[in-house]
Amino acid sequence: MDGQYTLHSFRRLGVGSRLAIGLPVLSVLVLATGLVSLRLGPVPINTLDVVWAALSALGIDGPSVDRTAQLVIEQIRLPRIIVGAAVGMALGLSGTAMQGLFRNPMADPGIIGVSAGGAVGAVTAIAIGLVDLFWLALPAFAFVGAALALLLVYGIAAVGGRISMATLLLAGVAVNAFLGAVVSAIIYLLPSEGPLREILYWLAGGLDSRSWDHVRIALPPIAVGAAALALTARDLNLLALGDDEARSLGVRTGATRTVLLAASALVTGSAVAVSGSIAFVGLVTPHVLRLVLGPDHRVLMPMSALGGALFVMLADMAARTVIQPAEFRVGVLTAFVGAPFFVFLLIKNKRQVYTL
Amino acid sequence: MIPKKLRALGLAATLGLSLILAACTVPIPPTEDIQSDNRAAPRPELRDVPGIVDPDNTGWPRGVEGLNGAVDIPGQPARIITASIGHDEMAVALVPLERLVAVGAVSKDPTYSNVAGLLADKPEISRDPETIIAQEPDVLVTSPYFPGEGVDALERVGIPVVQTALQHDPEARLDAILLMGYIFGEEQRAAEFTAEVQQRYDDLVAITDTKNPRPAVLALTRYSDQIWVAGEGSTEGSVIEAAGGVNAAVAAGISGNQTISLEGVIVMAPETIVIAQPIAYGAEEFRQDLLDDAALAEVPAVKAGRIHIVDSKLFTTLSFWNIRGAEELARILWPEDFPNLPPEGFSRAE
Numbered sequence: 001m002d003g004q005y006t007l008h009s010f011r012r013l014g015v016g017s018r019l020a021i022g023l024p025v026l027s028v029l030v031l032a033t034g035l036v037s038l039r040l041g042p043v044p045i046n047t048l049d050v051v052w053a054a055l056s057a058l059g060i061d062g063p064s065v066d067r068t069a070q071l072v073i074e075q076i077r078l079p080r081i082i083v084g085a086a087v088g089m090a091l092g093l094s095g096t097a098m099q100g101l102f103r104n105p106m107a108d109p110g111i112i113g114v115s116a117g118g119a120v121g122a123v124t125a126i127a128i129g130l131v132d133l134f135w136l137a138l139p140a141f142a143f144v145g146a147a148l149a150l151l152l153v154y155g156i157a158a159v160g161g162r163i164s165m166a167t168l169l170l171a172g173v174a175v176n177a178f179l180g181a182v183v184s185a186i187i188y189l190l191p192s193e194g195p196l197r198e199i200l201y202w203l204a205g206g207l208d209s210r211s212w213d214h215v216r217i218a219l220p221p222i223a224v225g226a227a228a229l230a231l232t233a234r235d236l237n238l239l240a241l242g243d244d245e246a247r248s249l250g251v252r253t254g255a256t257r258t259v260l261l262a263a264s265a266l267v268t269g270s271a272v273a274v275s276g277s278i279a280f281v282g283l284v285t286p287h288v289l290r291l292v293l294g295p296d297h298r299v300l301m302p303m304s305a306l307g308g309a310l311f312v313m314l315a316d317m318a319a320r321t322v323i324q325p326a327e328f329r330v331g332v333l334t335a336f337v338g339a340p341f342f343v344f345l346l347i348k349n350k351r352q353v354y355t356l
Numbered sequence: 357m358i359p360k361k362l363r364a365l366g367l368a369a370t371l372g373l374s375l376i377l378a379a380c381t382v383p384i385p386p387t388e389d390i391q392s393d394n395r396a397a398p399r400p401e402l403r404d405v406p407g408i409v410d411p412d413n414t415g416w417p418r419g420v421e422g423l424n425g426a427v428d429i430p431g432q433p434a435r436i437i438t439a440s441i442g443h444d445e446m447a448v449a450l451v452p453l454e455r456l457v458a459v460g461a462v463s464k465d466p467t468y469s470n471v472a473g474l475l476a477d478k479p480e481i482s483r484d485p486e487t488i489i490a491q492e493p494d495v496l497v498t499s500p501y502f503p504g505e506g507v508d509a510l511e512r513v514g515i516p517v518v519q520t521a522l523q524h525d526p527e528a529r530l531d532a533i534l535l536m537g538y539i540f541g542e543e544q545r546a547a548e549f550t551a552e553v554q555q556r557y558d559d560l561v562a563i564t565d566t567k568n569p570r571p572a573v574l575a576l577t578r579y580s581d582q583i584w585v586a587g588e589g590s591t592e593g594s595v596i597e598a599a600g601g602v603n604a605a606v607a608a609g610i611s612g613n614q615t616i617s618l619e620g621v622i623v624m625a626p627e628t629i630v631i632a633q634p635i636a637y638g639a640e641e642f643r644q645d646l647l648d649d650a651a652l653a654e655v656p657a658v659k660a661g662r663i664h665i666v667d668s669k670l671f672t673t674l675s676f677w678n679i680r681g682a683e684e685l686a687r688i689l690w691p692e693d694f695p696n697l698p699p700e701g702f703s704r705a706e
Contacts, residue, residue, distance in 0.1 A: 067654070201582050
């Protein structure tokens with residue numbers, strides 16, 4: 001009862017207050033998770049060495065540390081953690097945007113076909129053997145696939161000149177189903193078993209062997225997309241009131257939706273390109289945060305970015321450590337944790353989640 | 357009153373339909389008895405072979421116990437299908453090629469199969485039971501991975517199906533050959549062949565068993581950025597042990613084939629790394645990446661440049677060909693003890 005009252009009171013605080021409390025709390029949690037994650041791994045490294053090695057990798061000089069420890073932190077753990085955080089941030093943000101845009105609690109980044117498009121791109125690159133010739137082929141194809149899928153969904157919804165959200169949603173469902181069939185067809189028609197293994201593991205989603213190259217691929221587009229999404233947060237709130245109301249309050253509804261869709265596709269496509277399909281982050285993160293923070297997207301957007309990052313970082317930390325030195329799949333872990341947690345939240349809070 | 361022409365047409369149609377139905381229900385030709393001999397002498401080497409119901413029965417019909425249950429084989433199979441690479445490789449050693457009527461596509465792929473060249477002209481089957489029924493086999497021997505529904509469907513049309521799991525320990529490997537020889541009615545050939553395989557293995561371990569200390573060896577592959585290591589119970593691990601190495605992944609607690617990070621490689625500190633992955637699937641790039649990775653610079657195998665790409669089909673396809681893999685690895689680990697190339701292959705049935 002007290003807990004519910006506190007939550008209710010917190011949701012009634014102003015946007016600035018909620019951000020002033022929430023952002024530092026989540027930022028500290030993300031940083032702390034990052035540090036703990038840096039500390040954990042098959043190669044034992046003491047905490048001080050971890051800190052100095054990490055600072056050194058970020059260009060801040062300190063006492064010298066063991067060379068192997070330095071390289072493990074710099075070349076293996078740090079880029080992986082950064083990619084994980086970026087992927088989580090992208091999925092959390094785009095999940096929030098999609099749920100707000102479609103006013104549908106079941107919406108997630110996959111709903112506009114971006115994840116399925118990315119999967120078709122990646123699977124094609126693997127099936128035709130391009131990944132063995134050129135490592136960038138996989139993320140590049142995944143990204144192009146994600147972008148083409150979005151264009152297809154948007155193109156279908158735009159037939160006749162006016163885009164309706166319902167048509168967009170149904171077009172997304174249809175394109176998702178079609179692209180899923182394309183992936184199945186490619187798998188079925190593979191001439192040998194080698195690529196099959198690669199495809200299946202890619203589809204399971206993971207952060208194995210992520211390097212600074214992956215950071216360089218993913219971070220810039222995710223940063224650009226995240227900035228665009230953050231800027232549309234106020235308009236997204238107004239869109240929830242209905243198109244006429246939003247227009248009367250100065251929102252260019254068509255342009256706002258286009259920006260939201262394009263930015264969501266950009267961040268999701270970039271995430272899928274470097275991590276495969278990591279499930280449930282985009283669905284669960286906004287739900288959890290909406291419970292605590294309320295539905296205002298000006299609060300929800302930045303907090304979902306941090307919340308998504310935290311979710312993926314924790315999942316990856318578990319994936320790296322539970323059966324070390326072997327590793328588990330991050331995508332499998334997020335689904336294992338995310339699905340039951342999501343159901344729990346639905347049952348516990350079904351009356352409160354979407355009330356302003 | 358039905359006109360005469362119409363009646364004649366009806367009669368012809370009925371006859372035609374009857375003929376078609378009769379043709380459809382004609383059973384698959386009965387098993388051809390090549391050397392049916394119910395008075396054959398018992399063979400002592402069959403006594404403790406798992407799967408042989410009555411080792412004293414070397415006549416027909418004979419019974420075997422597969423993973424799918426008891427199976428009666430009515431007569432010596434003339435038309436054989438063995439639907440897994442490992443089983444195909446054994447079948448090639450035990451029966452003349454003409455008795456193998458069809459194989460899976462993978463067995464014709466030289467990337468994975470040690471007998472691809474011999475099977476190139478064979479018709480292909482898939483897991484669709486109809487593709488197998490079309491070849492009218494007298495017996496199908498396959499792995500546990502063959503779908504259960506497919507096994508049921510084949511048994512319903514009267515094809516004896518025996519599912520057996522292949523193992524990589526030396527004794528089980530010989531038992532598998534003897535069991536297959538028994539299923540095919542080729543006990544003599546199976547006995548000769550197990551002696552050959554045993555000899556190759558004994559010749560190898562007679563040298564490698566004396567080695568002390570043994571080098572830590574790691575078998576790695578990389579698919580889609582994921583690094584896989586072969587641990588306890590893996591085929592690659594058994595090859596490493598036979599070649600006189602210690603599987604570094606086992607010491608690190610890895611069981612089966614699992615993914616690891618580069619950190620895992622550092623912790624396992626192998627003195628030799630073997631990449632059991634086809635060149636066509638990025639083995640050379642993986643090797644170069646391992647050599648170039650600064651984080652791995654202190655790993656003994658990387659420091660000494662002892663990263664070898666090996667013929668993946670000798671290390672990963674479960675059959676007696678793994679001995680050939682062990683011979684190749686032994687030449688890498690102990691070049692002074694194995695100066696000569698081992699025999700290229702194994703004998704085949706005439």
